[in-house]
Amino acid sequence: xxxxxHAKRIQVPFESEETIRNLRAGDALLLNGTLYTARDAAxxxxxxxxxxxxxxxxxxxxxxxxxxxxxxxxxxxxxxxAGPTTAYRMDPYTPPLIEMGLGGAIGKxxxxxxxxxxxxxxxxxxxxxxxxxxxxxxxRIKEAQVLAYEDLGTEAIRRLVVEDFPVIxxxxxxxxxxxxxxxxxxxxxxxxx
Amino acid sequence: MRDVHVDQITKxxxxxxxxxxxxxxxxxxxxxxxxxxxxESPLGRHALEILLENAEMATGSALPYxxxxxxxxxxxxxxxxxxxxxxxxxEAINEGIRQGYGExxxxxxxxxxxxxxxxxxxxxxxxxxxxxxPGDRLELAITLKGGxxxxxxxxAMLKPADGVEGVKRFVVDTVxxxxxxxxxxxxxxxxxxxxFDKSTYLAKKAIMRPIGQFNSDPQIAxxxxxMLVLCNETGVGPQGLGGTVTCLWTPIEVxxxxxxxxxxxxxxxxxxxxxxxxxx
Ligand code: SF4
Numbered sequence: 409x410x411x412x413x414h415a416k417r418i419q420v421p422f423e424s425e426e427t428i429r430n431l432r433a434g435d436a437l438l439l440n441g442t443l444y445t446a447r448d449a450a451x452x453x454x455x456x457x458x459x460x461x462x463x464x465x466x467x468x469x470x471x472x473x474x475x476x477x478x479x480x481x482x483x484x485x486x487x488x489x490a491g492p493t494t495a496y497r498m499d500p501y502t503p504p505l506i507e508m509g510l511g512g513a514i515g516k517x518x519x520x521x522x523x524x525x526x527x528x529x530x531x532x533x534x535x536x537x538x539x540x541x542x543x544x545x546x547x548r549i550k551e552a553q554v555l556a557y558e559d560l561g562t563e564a565i566r567r568l569v570v571e572d573f574p575v576i577x578x579x580x581x582x583x584x585x586x587x588x589x590x591x592x593x594x595x596x597x598x599x600x601x
Numbered sequence: 602m603r604d605v606h607v608d609q610i611t612k613x614x615x616x617x618x619x620x621x622x623x624x625x626x627x628x629x630x631x632x633x634x635x636x637x638x639x640x641e642s643p644l645g646r647h648a649l650e651i652l653l654e655n656a657e658m659a660t661g662s663a664l665p666y667x668x669x670x671x672x673x674x675x676x677x678x679x680x681x682x683x684x685x686x687x688x689x690x691x692e693a694i695n696e697g698i699r700q701g702y703g704e705x706x707x708x709x710x711x712x713x714x715x716x717x718x719x720x721x722x723x724x725x726x727x728x729x730x731x732x733x734x735p736g737d738r739l740e741l742a743i744t745l746k747g748g749x750x751x752x753x754x755x756x757a758m759l760k761p762a763d764g765v766e767g768v769k770r771f772v773v774d775t776v777x778x779x780x781x782x783x784x785x786x787x788x789x790x791x792x793x794x795x796x797f798d799k800s801t802y803l804a805k806k807a808i809m810r811p812i813g814q815f816n817s818d819p820q821i822a823x824x825x826x827x828m829l830v831l832c833n834e835t836g837v838g839p840q841g842l843g844g845t846v847t848c849l850w851t852p853i854e855v856x857x858x859x860x861x862x863x864x865x866x867x868x869x870x871x872x873x874x875x876x877x878x879x880x881x
Contacts (some may be wrong), residue, residue, distance in 0.1 A: 449718070479665045479708040488706055489659070489668040494749045494782045516749070517782030517841070538651045538840060539749065539784035540873045542668040543659035561720050562708055574651075576842070587781060590843035594642060595836030 415574065421470045422511045428470070428531035431577050433584035437535065438572040443474040443514070445566040447493060450557050451501035454565075458508070465556030465565055469509035474537075476514075477562035478546065487552040487568070489542030492516040495534065499523050506532045514575055518587060524579055535575040548573045603737035604686050605881050607693035610739070614675070614697020617743050617877035619705035622670050624660045628812040629874045632849040636786055636839070645844025649786075652839070652872055667784075667873040670707035671745035673698045673727040676809060680736035691729060694741070699723040710748065730802065742809055742878035750787065750871035753779035756801055759863040765824070768793065768865050769831055775867040776832045776848060781841025784871035786849045788812070789832065792866040794858035803854035804868035809876060812850045825853050 415436040420443060422428050431437070444466045446454065457464055475495055479488030495515030502513065503526035512532060516539035523534070537545055551569035558564050578586045625633070633656070637649040659666040675694055679685075685693070702709055702724040709724040727743075734740075755775045759767045776789055792803025815822035828851040838844025849872075858864060 477668060477708065477710075479668050479670065480706045482664075482706060488708075489665040491668050493669070494752065496782065516784065518780060536781065536840070538648060538655070539781065540667045540747075540871055541651050541655040543662065543664040543666060544651065544655040546664060546668070547658065547662075561722075562710075587841050590644060591780075591836045591838060591841065592843070593836070594838055594843045594845060596834035 417572070420472045420570070421467075422472070425470070425531045428511055428533055429581050431533050431580055432582075433577050433580040433586035433589060435577040437575050437577065439472070439570055439575060440572060441570065443472050443568045443570055443573070444555070445474050445476050445568060447475055447477055447563045448497050448501070449560050449563045450565050451498055451505075453557055455501055455504055458504070466567070468505060470511040472512040472514060473505070473510065474514045474568065478552070479542070481552070487546050487549045490546040490549055491540055491542035492537040495519055502526065506530050519579060524583065524585070527579060527581060528583060531581050533577050533581065534579040536578050537573070537575050545573070602682055602684050603680075604684050605739050606686055607688040607690070609881055610685070610690065610693040610741070611697040611700065613741060613879045613881060614694050614743065615701035615704065617741070617879060618673065618698055618701025618707065618745065621743065621745050621875040621877045622665045622705050622707045623663055625656055625666060625874065626876055629876075630656060632812045633786070633872065636846040636849055640839060640844050640846045642838055642842070642844035644842045645838040645846060648839035648842055649846070665705075665707055666875065667747060668708055669710060669747045669749065669873070670702065670724065671747045671875065672711065672751070673724060674744050674746050674805065675727050675729045676732070676742040676806070677729055678732045678734045678740040680738045681733055682737035683739050685739070694727055694729060695725045698725050698727050739881045740878065741881070742876065744809060745875040747784070747871050747873050750779070750783040750869040753783040753869045754804070754867055756797065756864070756866040758797065759865055761861070761863050763863060767863070769828065771865050772828055772851070772867055773831050773835060775869070777835040777837060779869050780837050783869045784873065785837055785841060786839050786846050786872050788850045788852070788870040788874055789848060790868040790870060791828070791851060791853040792868070793853055793855045793864070795856035795864060796859070797864060799856055800864035800866040801868065803856055804866040807852040807854040808868055808870040808874070810852045816853055816855075818855070821853050821855055825851050828853070
C-alpha cells in the first residue's frame with residue numbers, strides 16, 4: 409500500500425463477490441457505506457442465534473463487520489473514539505460467518521490459519537485499520553445506532569455509517585498475508601512474524 | 602506527620618485519568634515524532650503520520666486517544682510520615698477513577714469477574730501497587746493500560762544457563778510475536794530477576810519510566826540500548842506493516858534473584874502509552 413492518496417474508494421456492503429475477489433493484500437481502501445460492529449460477546453450470540461435458526465440482528469451477506477468497542481459519544485456526536493480491537497479474539501467465530509457469506513472484517517493483528525483457510529472457499533477479506541487511532545477513526549463515522557444486545561454496552565451491535573474510512577487489506581482471497589509480505593524485507597533478526 | 606485528605610486524592614486521580622486518556626505525555630509524543638523522522642519504510646512512516654495526526658485530533662477535540670481506555674494501574678508511594686485522612690486511600694483512588702472515566706467519557710472496560718464477564722460500568726477497580734517510602738508525601742503515578750498490548754505480554758522462568766543471551770531471545774521473540782496485535786510502535790517493559798511475581802511487577806514498573814531515561818546502572822543501560830536495536834531488527838515496524846521502528850524504548854528494571862533462577866517478564870506497552878503522575 410501506499411499512502412491514502414492512492415487509496416481506492418469502495419462501497420460497503422461490497423457490491424458483488426467480484427468486488428471482494430478483486431481486492432489485493434496491501435490495497436489501501438477508503439470505505440463508504442454501512443458497517444456493523446461486533447466483538448467476541450456479540451459474535452457468540454449471533455452464532456448461537458443462527459444455530460437456533462432465529463433471525464439474525466444484522467444482515468451477513470457481503471457485509472463488513474468492524475471489531476470495535478467505541479467510547480461514549482459527546483453531545484451531538486455520533487460516536488466517541490472508535491479504533492479496531494485485536495482480531496484474533498474473533499478467530500473462533502469467523503469461519504462460520506464466512507461460510508454464511510460475510511464479505512469482510514476490520515480489526516488489527518494476525519489471523520489464525522483456520523480463518524485464512526475458510527477464506528479460500530468464500531470471498532472474504534480481512535482488513536486492518538490503524539490500531540489505537542481511535543479519535544481519527546471515530547471522526548470518519550457519521551452515524552451510529554445500537555441494533556442489538558444493548559446489555560453488552562460498548563460491545564453491543566451497532567450499525568455505522570462511514571465516510572472514507574481508511575483500511576488496508578491484510579488477507580485477500582488469493583491467500584496473501586500482507587503482514588508477512590510487508591515485514592519480510594525489514595526483518596534482520598527475530599524468529600517469527 | 603502531614604495530612605492528605607481523600608478528597609484531594611480523588612480529585613487528582615480523576616484529573617489524571619481524563620488528561621491521560623486524551624493527551625499523550627510529552628516524552629511519548631516526542632518519541633513518536635522521532636520515530637517518524639527515523640523510520641525507513643514509507644508505509645511505516647505513513648502509519649506513524651496517522652498516529653501523530655490522531656494524537657493531535659484527540660487533544661484538539663478532547664476525544665480519547667484510543668477507544669480502549671485501559672485498566673487503570675496505579676503506583677502509590679506513601680511516605681511513612683504522610684497521614685491519609687477522611688476515609689480509605691484505596692476507595693479514594695477508585696472514586697477518582699469512577700469520576701474521571703465518567704466525566705471524561707472514557708470507555709469502561711473492567712469486568713466484575715473473569716468468569717461471569719459483567720462490566721462494572723465505571724472502570725473500577727484499579728490495580729494498585731503500594732509502596733511505603735520515607736517522607737511525608739503521597740506520590741501517585743497512573744497508566745491507562747490497554748488490553749491489546751497487555752494480552753501479548755509474557756513471563757518466563759529461564760534457566761541460569763540461558764544467561765543474558767536467553768533473556769534477549771525471549772524479549773525479541775515476545776515483541777515479534779506481539780506484532781500488529783499490540784499496536785506498535787511498542788514500549789516493552791522488561792522485568793529481570795526477583796521471583797515469578799516480582800518480575801512481572803518490575804516489567805510494569807519499567808513502562809512507567811519516562812522515555813529516554815536509562816536505568817541508573819550503566820550495565821543495565823547498555824543492555825537497554827542493545828535490546829532496542831535487537832527488537833527493531835524484527836522488522837515488525839509501525840502497526841506491523843514493516844519497518845525499522847518496532848519499539849520506541851526498551852526499559853529494564855532489575856532485582857536480586859534466587860541462585861536457581863533467571864526470571865524475565867515482558868509487559869508490552871502500545872503506542873497509547875498514557876501516563877500521569879502527581880505528588881500530594
Ligand atoms: S493495544 Fe493500545 S493502542 Fe491498541 S487498541 Fe489497545 S490500548 Fe489502543
